[in-house]
Amino acid sequence: MERMEHPRQSCEVCGLIPLAPRLSGATDVVARSAAMQAVFRRVARFARSEAPVAVLGETGTGKEVVARMLHANSPRASGPFVPVNVAALPAELLESELFGHGKGAFTGATQNRRGLFEAASKGTLFLDEVAELPLPLQAKLLRALQDGEIRRVGENQAFETDVRIVCATHRDLLQRVRGGAFREDLYYRLKVLSVQVPPLRERRDDILPLARRMLGEERTRAHGFTDAAQAVLLRHPWPGNVRELQNAVKHGAALATGARIDAEDLPEELLTPPPAPRAPYALRSLAEVEREHILRVLDACGGSQAEAARVLGVGRNTLWRKLREYSAS
Numbered sequence: 001m002e003r004m005e006h007p008r009q010s011c012e013v014c015g016l017i018p019l020a021p022r023l024s025g026a027t028d029v030v031a032r033s034a035a036m037q038a039v040f041r042r043v044a045r046f047a048r049s050e051a052p053v054a055v056l057g058e059t060g061t062g063k064e065v066v067a068r069m070l071h072a073n074s075p076r077a078s079g080p081f082v083p084v085n086v087a088a089l090p091a092e093l094l095e096s097e098l099f100g101h102g103k104g105a106f107t108g109a110t111q112n113r114r115g116l117f118e119a120a121s122k123g124t125l126f127l128d129e130v131a132e133l134p135l136p137l138q139a140k141l142l143r144a145l146q147d148g149e150i151r152r153v154g155e156n157q158a159f160e161t162d163v164r165i166v167c168a169t170h171r172d173l174l175q176r177v178r179g180g181a182f183r184e185d186l187y188y189r190l191k192v193l194s195v196q197v198p199p200l201r202e203r204r205d206d207i208l209p210l211a212r213r214m215l216g217e218e219r220t221r222a223h224g225f226t227d228a229a230q231a232v233l234l235r236h237p238w239p240g241n242v243r244e245l246q247n248a249v250k251h252g253a254a255l256a257t258g259a260r261i262d263a264e265d266l267p268e269e270l271l272t273p274p275p276a277p278r279a280p281y282a283l284r285s286l287a288e289v290e291r292e293h294i295l296r297v298l299d300a301c302g303g304s305q306a307e308a309a310r311v312l313g314v315g316r317n318t319l320w321r322k323l324r325e326y327s328a329s
């Protein structure tokens with residue numbers, strides 16, 4: 001599924017119907033790597049279910065893209081897809097945003113307003129950054145999921161809900177549960193099904209196809225990457241994942257003067273090689289470590305065995321015996 005050309009034609013690899021052009025942002029969805037194809041095969045199966053799905057993965061990996069694919073391929077596809085970033089609003093505002101409010105519920109509530117739950121009716125409500133949901137709202141969300149109905153802030157009348165919940169987080173939700181920041185009962189309600197989106201560094205086969213697709217969206221004369229630029233793109237660890245790649249391509253497109261983006265057109269941080277990984281801790285025997293330490297102390301003591309024995313806290317005879325062993329070996 002490198003490119004899903006036509007919105008109605010399903011992908012040969014995973015059977016998914018692609019998103020309408022540009023729905024996923026600037027680009028069509030790319031899944032050249034085996035890891036991403038496995039993700040989308042899973043998405044295709046989950047799409048048919050009504051059960052909540054938790055989409056997990058580092059920031060910028062494409063969790064929202066996955067959520068949109070779930071919706072676009074579900075029986076709810078003709079209904080709305082309503083995304084809400086729960087980390088973006090203060091708790092009180094978020095509550096009325098999600099559940100709506102009645103006239104006079106609080107200062108400024110001059111009329112009844114329906115919330116996103118109602119707006120997502122017959123569709124999918126996508127709760128992004130769900131780990132950040134404040135505890136009181138977690139309780140309210142749990143009730144909505146359990147009872148299948150919601151109450152607008154300041155109102156008693158209950159509205160039946162008909163939404164499928166998809167949520168996403170880059171955090172370790174289970175750790176939040178253990179730390180008391182996330183309700184365990186809600187965790188199990190939301191994570192009935194789950195999809196893990198792998199980081200870009202674990203699916204390097206996607207890097208160049210993604211970069212080419214993104215470049216195609218830019219207004220630039222450049223229509224490719226030099227070998228040097230490709231090598232840089234393949235080497236970078238992409239801590240910001242696909243979003244960081246998108247920025248790098250924009251940077252390259254803006255600076256490129258020729259027909260192809262060159263390495264030096266890419267952002268600086270891609271060009272300075274990352275610090276060399278620390279040598280893995282050498283596993284050595286105690287005898288080896290002892291020998292090295294003794295010789296180092298002896299050296300620091302100018303070769304004086306008496307002084308070295310004192311520093312090492314051993315008898316002079318012991319030190320002499322060890323040194324003899326070393327010289328014999």
Ligand SMILES: Nc1ncnc2c1ncn2[C@@H]1O[C@H](COP(=O)(O)OP(=O)(O)OP(=O)(O)O)[C@@H](O)[C@H]1O
Binds near residue numbers: 027058128242243246
């Ligand atoms: N497989 C893909 N093919 C094409 N574009 C992609 C793909 N995955 C991600 N993108 C693009 O990368 C950007 C980041 O993706 P998205 O917003 O879905 O990531 P996210 O994991 O939800 O990020 P965050 O954790 O910050 O919410 C978007 O512009 C999206 O269109």
